[in-house]
Amino acid sequence: MRLMIAAATLLVIFVCVPLPAVYSALDQPQPLPSGAEQPKAATPETQKPVLKQALMSERVENLTPVRPGFAFSVSSGQVCCFTSFDPVPQATVIYHRWFRRDELSTQTRLRLYPPKWSTYSVIQLRETDKGPWRVEVIDQNGQIFQVLRFSITD
Amino acid sequence: MTRTLAFLSSIRWQDIVDILINSYILLRVYILFQGTNAFRVLVGITSLWILQEIAASIGLILTSWAIRGITAAAAIIIIVVFRNEIRAALQVRNLKTFLWGFPNREQTTPVEVITESVFQMAKRRMGALLVFPGKEDLGEVIHGGISWNGTVSQEMLMSVFWNQSPVHDGAAIIRGHEVAEVGVLLPLSQRQDLPSYYGTRHRAAVGLAERADALVVVVSEERGRVSVARDNSLKPVVDKEELSYLIKKHLNYPDINPAKQRERERVKLIVAAGLSLMIMTGIWFGFTRSQDTIVGLSVPIEYINRPLNYEILETSVDEAKLQLFGSSAIIKSLKPGQVGVRLDLSKAAEGRNTFTINQDDIMLPPGVSLNKIQPATIEVTLDVPATKELPVQVDWVGKLPENRALADVSVSPETIKVTGGSKTLEKVSTVYTAPVRLDGLSKSGSISSPIVLSPPSLRISSTSPDRVTIHYTLQEKPPAR
Numbered sequence: 092m093r094l095m096i097a098a099a100t101l102l103v104i105f106v107c108v109p110l111p112a113v114y115s116a117l118d119q120p121q122p123l124p125s126g127a128e129q130p131k132a133a134t135p136e137t138q139k140p141v142l143k144q145a146l147m148s149e150r151v152e153n154l155t156p157v158r159p160g161f162a163f164s165v166s167s168g169q170v171c172c173f174t175s176f177d178p179v180p181q182a183t184v185i186y187h188r189w190f191r192r193d194e195l196s197t198q199t200r201l202r203l204y205p206p207k208w209s210t211y212s213v214i215q216l217r218e219t220d221k222g223p224w225r226v227e228v229i230d231q232n233g234q235i236f237q238v239l240r241f242s243i244t245d
Numbered sequence: 246m247t248r249t250l251a252f253l254s255s256i257r258w259q260d261i262v263d264i265l266i267n268s269y270i271l272l273r274v275y276i277l278f279q280g281t282n283a284f285r286v287l288v289g290i291t292s293l294w295i296l297q298e299i300a301a302s303i304g305l306i307l308t309s310w311a312i313r314g315i316t317a318a319a320a321i322i323i324i325v326v327f328r329n330e331i332r333a334a335l336q337v338r339n340l341k342t343f344l345w346g347f348p349n350r351e352q353t354t355p356v357e358v359i360t361e362s363v364f365q366m367a368k369r370r371m372g373a374l375l376v377f378p379g380k381e382d383l384g385e386v387i388h389g390g391i392s393w394n395g396t397v398s399q400e401m402l403m404s405v406f407w408n409q410s411p412v413h414d415g416a417a418i419i420r421g422h423e424v425a426e427v428g429v430l431l432p433l434s435q436r437q438d439l440p441s442y443y444g445t446r447h448r449a450a451v452g453l454a455e456r457a458d459a460l461v462v463v464v465s466e467e468r469g470r471v472s473v474a475r476d477n478s479l480k481p482v483v484d485k486e487e488l489s490y491l492i493k494k495h496l497n498y499p500d501i502n503p504a505k506q507r508e509r510e511r512v513k514l515i516v517a518a519g520l521s522l523m524i525m526t527g528i529w530f531g532f533t534r535s536q537d538t539i540v541g542l543s544v545p546i547e548y549i550n551r552p553l554n555y556e557i558l559e560t561s562v563d564e565a566k567l568q569l570f571g572s573s574a575i576i577k578s579l580k581p582g583q584v585g586v587r588l589d590l591s592k593a594a595e596g597r598n599t600f601t602i603n604q605d606d607i608m609l610p611p612g613v614s615l616n617k618i619q620p621a622t623i624e625v626t627l628d629v630p631a632t633k634e635l636p637v638q639v640d641w642v643g644k645l646p647e648n649r650a651l652a653d654v655s656v657s658p659e660t661i662k663v664t665g666g667s668k669t670l671e672k673v674s675t676v677y678t679a680p681v682r683l684d685g686l687s688k689s690g691s692i693s694s695p696i697v698l699s700p701p702s703l704r705i706s707s708t709s710p711d712r713v714t715i716h717y718t719l720q721e722k723p724p725a726r
Contacts, residue, residue: 160652223638223639
């Protein structure tokens with residue numbers, strides 16, 4: 092059932108579906124790009140999830156980002172924003188807001204479930220998408236966890 | 246009737262002043278140059294120009310080109326050939342004479358002294374040649390001559406033409422009350438019909454009269470007869486009265502009939518003034534009122550008097566399309582700086598302001614009228630200046646080699662301060678570098694790149710650098726599974 096949902100997700104442009112975390116994969120965290128802005132720590136009072144990892148990659152396979160980077164060729168067809176939260180105190184919602192330059196291109200609503208959760212959003216690339224992009228990872232109150240910056244190139 | 250009234254009401258006071266000034270200039274040109282050869286050639290050139298315009302208007306292309314060429318050449322030639330006349334006409338004692346007075350070319354000549362001297366010389370069989378210049382310059386036709394500048398007297402003339410005098414064979418030029426030059430060589434006439442008893446002196450007199458409007462008095466040495474040469478004719482003069490009359494007539498002496506002379510001069514001047522006015526009015530109407538040509542122009546909009554505490558954030562348009570009409574001559578000579586749209590922002594407030602463009606906002610040269618403007622209204626958004634610290638992002642372009650990946654990127658400094666309109670800055674959350682090409686990158690390193698601000702109304706704060714250093718790390722791309 093999970094595989095079916097994941098397959099359906101990849102077929103939809105600008106849509107991302109929350110996936111249950113694969114704990115074994117997340118137990119071995121991906122290296123965080125030094126250019127990425129550091130996540131903010133959540134306070135116990137607010138019961139906010141903590142962003143453990145966020146990066147851009149060409150693909151996500153088995154909830155593992157493949158070919159992370161800062162510049163992605165349009166010929167690769169897609170680009171993913173992968174985020175991993177640990178801990179997630181309670182079920183909540185986050186957003187991935189995709190901006191091309193300063194214009195909001197798309198926004199994806201993603202669910203997080205306790206105790207920890209990994210999720211990603213993906214966009215399909217077109218020739219007209221070339222240029223500098225950023226993805227803001229924000230909570231339901233608009234609080235920014237992290238901003239990821241990258242470029243879509245030839 | 247209504248059209249006439251509308252037309253009259255459209256004439257501005259500046260137009261009337263324009264016509265009057267130019268009419269006066271034309272009249273002054275006539276007064277200063279009248280009677281000179283230069284003036285006659287000027288009239289000829291004007292006629293050629295009119296002919297050229299007519300030829301052009303009826304489609305005689307080659308003729309109009311040819312006449313235009315001749316007119317242009319003649320305009321240069323007139324200055325070279327008639328430089329002496331032009332200089333004489335413009336050489337006035339003061340500005341008042343130049344602008345207002347009348348050139349007094351004829352100075353009172355002591356005619357009675359001259360006639361008495363001439364007949365005395367005739368009686369004594371002394372050959373003499375006296376030249377009374379007219380309005381034409383003689384510089385081109387006479388040669389030699391010794392400057393004399395002596396006041397005319399019987400003794401003076403007798404001594405000049407005394408047969409032992411070294412200058413007695415030449416002519417004496419009489420200007421006003423002075424013997425201006427003596428020993429002057431005159432051109433000889435080539436006419437075959439002159440009586441054989443006329444010697445060189447008579448041929449010289451006729452020769453000069455043929456070429457200029459001068460009057461030449463000749464005294465025969467052999468026969469003691471007095472003759473007067475003027476306009477191709479050599480006429481014997483029998484007595485002093487006749488000679489006096491001829492000289493006075495030639496010099497426009499007022500005492501021939503002073504009242505009539507003055508009246509004639511006055512009428513001549515009034516006619517010249519009237520003609521100048523008519524010509525200038527015609528030219529002015531031709532230039533400014535024909536309104537036969539319509540032209541469309543895109544003109545940049547100038548925003549003036551912007552309140553100091555605001556910045557222009559946005560304008561709905563940067564250019565206005567003007568449809569102008571006027572005479573083809575004026576429309577063709579329009580220059581970019583002559584037409585403009587200036588919007589006064591002195592009463593503008595923060596936020597969006599809508600201005601309707603009216604006649605006062607449009608700068609047009611005289612004779613050009615506005616038919617239509619597009620758009621009729623312009624929206625201008627003003628904003629308060631502010632400073633914002635913004636993160637810098639690299640604008641990567643091009644393509645990395647297939648096996649390379651951009652593993653890490655950092656920018657130094659990470660943020661820069663940008664100033665601009667607060668509303669503009671609200672919409673800006675990142676500044677970008679100039680495009681940085683990936684193609685040439687083969688190993689990790691650093692690149693310096695300038696910042697490119699968008700929109701251009703933004704500026705980098707003086708405390709921030711306008712370039713950043715990009716540190717990048719390349720690594721092998723993991724093979725695709």
